[in-house]
Amino acid sequence: MSSRTNIGLGVVAIASMFVGLSAVPLRADTPYVFELPVGFPRPKVPADNPMTVEKIALGRFLFYDTRLSGNGTQSCASCHQQERAFTDGLPQAIGSTGQVHPRSAMSLTNVAYATALGWANPLLDSLERQALVPMFNERPVELGLTGKEDELLARLQADVRYQRLFAEAFAGDRERVSLGNIVKAIASFERTLISGNTPYDLYVQGIDDTALSEDAFLGGRLFFSERLECFHCHGGFNFTASVTHEGNPFDETSFQNNGLYNIDGRGAYPPDNTGLFEITHIPEDMGRFKAPTLRNLSYTAPYMHDGSIATLEEVIDHYAAGGRTIHSGPYAGDGSKNPYKSNFVRGFSLTEEEKQQLLAFLRALDDPAFVSAPRLSDPFVPWPCRADCGYDGVVTVDELVQAVNVALGTSSLARCLPADASGEGDVTIDELLQAVTVALNGCDRKPAGH
Incomplete structure (x- = not known):
């Protein structure tokens, strides 16, 4: 028997062992616990949009998805790029139709603590409300969604991944894929953009x-x-x-x-x-x-x-x-x-x-870890560390158990998105075996830009 076969049988045996472990199914409203830098206060969170792991996972996908523009060319991340501390490096932002904004795209560093959103509008006092501005602003056009609301919702409803993510994030809602839930999810993700490791x-x-x-x-x-x-x-x-x-x-x-x-x-x-x-x-x-x-x-x-x-x-x-x-x-x-x-x-x-x-x-106020943190990165770029739920380049036993439970359907995919290698919203046995292999051998590479 070849050494490769021996390794393969070992992987199957370990996977079988973990499948035998019991697990408590996660609720669709798993509370998110802020991991704040020393000395940082807790951000305010609206009572009607509590922070959950599932909403943040959904919001991260939406933030990076170009389908949130009318012509499918731009996402929130087009003007708020992680490597630039969530701005774009341009003097003035350029919208999805090429119109130039009179102002520079603001950095989203620690936006959870901002009292007013934008450069000069005291009325924009919540991330949920602010998210609507680039979506529907017409002077200038930014994401250009005015009149295309139904088209946007149809795009998301037809996507298998989003069907799963919206179901996990808004399990109690009769109408899960809605504009209201889109902005709640994006705002939840934006509240995690906290930088204080300088x-x-x-x-x-x-x-x-x-x-x-x-x-x-x-x-x-x-x-x-x-x-x-x-x-x-x-x-x-x-x-x-x-x-x-x-x-x-x-x-x-x-x-x-x-x-x-x-x-x-x-x-x-x-x-x-x-x-x-x-x-x-x-x-x-x-x-x-x-x-x-x-x-x-x-x-x-x-x-x-x-x-x-x-x-x-x-x-x-x-x-x-x-x-x-x-x-x-x-x-x-x-x-x-x-x-x-x-x-x-x-x-x-x-x-x-x-x-x-x-x-x-x-x-000395720069935070290199913030602009390269995998948990804030583009989720559409494949992450090679299957089951690395913490995006830290290591797969722990607890993370591997999570991946197994996701494969069994007893745990939320949002808790371990990297386990879903193909991004179709499920974890197959092949993907699970990949996760076990990573757990055994470690992750020695990361996608470009991470």
């Missing part, structure tokens, strides 16, 4: 005293000083004044004019990008935009609400000057003299050494 976090939480370089440490002193004023708009655990979470006594959104424009010398901004003024029509709100988180800045260039500043070095120069001066063209003007500019944007001077220290601190 050199700064490791240092301040006492996890690693060597995590922060000396330059970054000195840059932090500059950042939190009254001399630079950065922390007033970008303070707290998420480096933004716009934050909400459980136990927060009140929510506040910081909208600020940072002197980016002063077109007519009286405070004007480009007519298609006037900030909070578009909502309130109050003159003092001209050019006021939300102060975003500063986490993962190295991945999210270009910067500002319209992507008009290319590098972090230029961002520092902008604030050092107290605003931007545009010398010619339709937007010419001295932003440092904008009458509506924030009092915190006063300008400052830095030596070249201090500038490099400040840059080192800002880069």
Whole structure:
């Protein structure tokens, strides 16, 4: 008998052993437990959309599925790419029909803690409500689903994988595949986009005293000083004044004019990008935009609400000057003299050494694990570690038992999506044997980009 046959019989024997183990069927509403970085509060979760493992699994597929655009060319992830901390690297986002958005796609880093969604709309205060905007916005068209709602639902209802995922996520609903459930699932996935494993976090939480370089440490002193004023708009655990979470006594959104424009010398901004003024029509709100988180800045260039500043070095120069001066063209003007500019944007001077220290601190807010985490990655890219439910490159005994239970139909597929190698919504005996093989031999490769 060949060694290959011996190995094959061994795999079958081990699989048979695990099949004999008893299992408790998982409910379709398996509660999701946030694994939060040290020092992070628990995000608020709407009472009508509790976090479940099954909804998150469904939301991840929907987030990456181009069928959520009218012409099938774009997904949420087209403008919110994981490797860019869930933005797209463009100055201004481009919709599914080619229309250019006047604003840059915001990073979704720690979006679960955001008080207002978007750059300048205080009315968008929930991820569920915000998800509808790119779907149905017509000026400009983003995903372009207006008038194609029934077509979208039909696409998803015809997909075997989605039939299973919706059934698991919304078992108690008579109408499982619905727009309401789509946005609930996407919002649930987005609430898991939590980043806090940075050199700064490791240092301040006492996890690693060597995590922060000396330059970054000195840059932090500059950042939190009254001399630079950065922390007033970008303070707290998420480096933004716009934050909400459980136990927060009140929510506040910081909208600020940072002197980016002063077109007519009286405070004007480009007519298609006037900030909070578009909502309130109050003159003092001209050019006021939300102060975003500063986490993962190295991945999210270009910067500002319209992507008009290319590098972090230029961002520092902008604030050092107290605003931007545009010398010619339709937007010419001295932003440092904008009458509506924030009092915190006063300008400052830095030596070249201090500038490099400040840059080192800002880069210490980068979280490489966040932009490469398999659990947040595109689920349509095959994951080779069959039964690796935790997406960590290792298959444990518990994970293998889960895969067996999924194959038996006594456990939820959403608990172990990698076990379904073909993606048809089931785990076959061949796929189960693949999982056992991985458990025995380990996973020594990952898909490109992971």
